[in-house]
Each structure stands twice: as C-alpha cells, then as structure tokens.
Amino acid sequence: MKKSIFLPLLLVFLLFLTGCTPEPVSEAVAREELANYLDSLVETGLMTAVGDLLEYEIGEEVIRDTTKELDTLYFTVTTVEMGSLNKGHLYMAYFEPLVQEVATYQLTYRLNDKDWQLVDVEKVEVISCRPLEGIREKAFLEELEFEEKMKASLVSQDLDLDQGLSVITLDTEKSYLLYTEAGQMEYAFEFDESRKVWENTRAEKIGPWDYTYTFHGNNKWLYQAKPDENGGKAYVGLQLNYDREENRLTVTYVGGYKDKYDRIIGRTDQYTWSGRPSPTDPLVFVSEDDPKQLKIVDQGTAINFDGYTFYKI
Known part of the structure; x- marks a missing residue:
C-alpha cells in the first residue's frame, strides 16, 4: 500500500521540479x-x-x-x-x-x-x-599638398575591392631650394583588415621626369671644417653660375683658413669647374674633362663637391 502511494508522489515531485526550469x-x-x-x-x-x-x-x-x-x-x-x-x-x-x-x-x-x-x-x-570604396582621391591630393608641399592631379585609380588593392597614378610637381621636379608618381595601397584602413605600401616615380634648376639667388655656398686646437678652421667657398640655355653649371671655388676671430689668414688660388646634368641622375652634374662631380643632396639643402659638403650662405 505504501509503495503504491509513494510512486505517484515521486512523479508529481519530478514534474514540479521540471516545471521550475524555464524554457x-x-x-x-x-x-x-x-x-x-x-x-x-x-x-x-x-x-x-x-x-x-x-x-x-x-x-x-x-x-x-x-x-x-x-x-x-x-x-x-x-x-x-x-x-x-x-x-x-x-x-x-x-x-x-x-x-x-x-x-x-x-x-x-x-x-x-x-x-x-x-x-x-x-x-x-x-x-x-x-x-567598399577606394582611396578618397580629393583628400589624398590635399594631404600631399599640405604635408609634402606637392602639387598633384589625379591620372587614375586602379581599384580591386575584392583583393583589397589600389594603385593611384598622379601628375606631380614639387619644388626644392635648387630645383623643381615634375613627373608621374605611382602609389600602391593594400587594405589592412585589422585596422580597417588603406595602408601605403609603395610610392615610386614612373616614366620620364623634367627638372628645372634655380641656382639664381642661391649661388653662394660654404664648407667649414671643425675648429682646430687654436680655434681656427679651414674653409672652402663655392660660387655657382648656371647658364639656362646651355644647361651648364659653372663653379668657382677657393679655399682658405680663418683664425678664431674669423679673420682670413690664408687663401688658395681660385679654381673653376663646369658641368652638365648627368644623363642618369639629374641631381648630379658631370664634366667632360674633369672627374669631379657636383651633387645636389638632402633635397637641395646641401651640395657635395670634391669630397666636401657645402651649405648655403
């Protein structure tokens, strides 16, 4: 008798527990x-x-x-x-x-x-x-003008959204102290999924480039050695003269020594050298009969000549 009563009660209790657990x-x-x-x-x-x-x-x-x-x-x-x-x-x-x-x-x-x-x-x-879109072209040109001081106009944007690739070609012009260069630049971008931005992976010049030189008004340059034990220092001065029609640069240079009071103690003879832009590098001037070369370096802020580095004065 007790067993027959216990089983129904157990079933009711289990049903009660089940009902307490929500779906x-x-x-x-x-x-x-x-x-x-x-x-x-x-x-x-x-x-x-x-x-x-x-x-x-x-x-x-x-x-x-x-x-x-x-x-x-x-x-x-x-x-x-x-x-x-x-x-x-x-x-x-x-x-x-x-x-x-x-x-x-x-x-x-x-x-x-x-x-x-x-x-x-x-x-x-x-x-x-x-x-879902490529490089923002107008903003890119504005960035180049503001950050790089470069004039640029869009030629094309070759875009592959599925592969996350963009190649932009621009006509550009940029001026430095001694020269202005103009030609086409190609910028390659890859989409960075983690940062969700276009990442610049390459920037290079393509095709022929034109160079014009601005030596006029920037014709005096100077090299000075470090002071010696007496406070004096050796120097070499350059004076540049550019013939635009001949595309020839003439360099007049002279060396000397200044004491610690900046007085000239001795001076060498005056020398002259001339050359034209190298066919392989427009920032290097070479002579037909002299092994010396003049090279414009550091974006036009310095000149290398005959083993010395000169700065504008």
Whole structure:
C-alpha cells in the first residue's frame, strides 16, 4: 500500500521540479535584443575603436549552447562602417574607406531565479572585412599638398575591392631650394583588415621626369671644417653660375683658413669647374674633362663637391 502511494508522489515531485526550469531564451527574443544593441551603436557611433556603424543585417542562422545556468546564442551580423574617425567629424582621412564586416556576435544569458537575464553581448570573431570604396582621391591630393608641399592631379585609380588593392597614378610637381621636379608618381595601397584602413605600401616615380634648376639667388655656398686646437678652421667657398640655355653649371671655388676671430689668414688660388646634368641622375652634374662631380643632396639643402659638403650662405 505504501509503495503504491509513494510512486505517484515521486512523479508529481519530478514534474514540479521540471516545471521550475524555464524554457531556453527564444531566438526571436535574442534577435530583438541583439538588434537593440546594434541600434544603440548606430545612434552613438561607438561600435569599435575604428569607426561608426552605419547599418547592419542579422543573419538567419543561429547556433546555441545551453546549460542549466547559461544560454548562449551566436548570430552572424553583416555591418557597414565608416573610417576610423569618431562620429561627428566632418573630415575623413583619405585612407579611411567605408567597410563591410561579417562577424559573429555572442549573446550570453544567465539563469537568475527562474528567469533568463542577458548579461553580455560581444563580437567574438571577425569572419571577413572588405573595403567598399577606394582611396578618397580629393583628400589624398590635399594631404600631399599640405604635408609634402606637392602639387598633384589625379591620372587614375586602379581599384580591386575584392583583393583589397589600389594603385593611384598622379601628375606631380614639387619644388626644392635648387630645383623643381615634375613627373608621374605611382602609389600602391593594400587594405589592412585589422585596422580597417588603406595602408601605403609603395610610392615610386614612373616614366620620364623634367627638372628645372634655380641656382639664381642661391649661388653662394660654404664648407667649414671643425675648429682646430687654436680655434681656427679651414674653409672652402663655392660660387655657382648656371647658364639656362646651355644647361651648364659653372663653379668657382677657393679655399682658405680663418683664425678664431674669423679673420682670413690664408687663401688658395681660385679654381673653376663646369658641368652638365648627368644623363642618369639629374641631381648630379658631370664634366667632360674633369672627374669631379657636383651633387645636389638632402633635397637641395646641401651640395657635395670634391669630397666636401657645402651649405648655403
């Protein structure tokens, strides 16, 4: 008799325990909470350290892992994001494109007194990331003008978004103290998925380049040795004269010694040398009958001649 009463009571007790454990979180509820989370990012622009979230799409497939205390759901989300400047900036750098990212988001729920409570939403894996546009051409030209003091105009941008490659060709002109160079530059970029920016990997001159020289007004140059034990120092002075029609540079130079009071104690004879731009390097002048060469160095701020380095005076 006791046995027959005990079994029904046990079944009722087990049913009671089963009824106390809630059903796992519904996919619809989890999807809605993920959408609310992403909506908040669209509004605040705080999705990641690299930019603003503009739009998103939550995939249909859901993977879940449920235990007695945790219910974890995984969704695939496709997003479109801005470059790496924060929301509200009016200017985006030339290397910051719109990007499309596909990532896995994890929602974690914890059982708390018979109810599932959302405790965390986290992007756990980036599946892919690709640019949606190439280099911002206008911003790139402005950057070159501001940072490099280079005049430039766009020739072309060869763009492969799927491979994350961009090659930009520009007509450029840049002036230095002693010369101006003009020709085409080619810049290669690769998309950096982790930083979500275009990374410059190569910049080189292509094709023929034109050089014009500006020695007029910049014709006096000086080399001075370090002071000796008496405070005096040796020097060599150069004077440049450029014939534009002949494309010939004539150098007049003389050496000497100054004491510690800057008085000239001795002076060598005056020498003359002349040469034209080398056919292989327009910044090197060579003579037909003298092995000496004159080379413009350090972007036109110095001259190498006969083993000495001269600076403008």
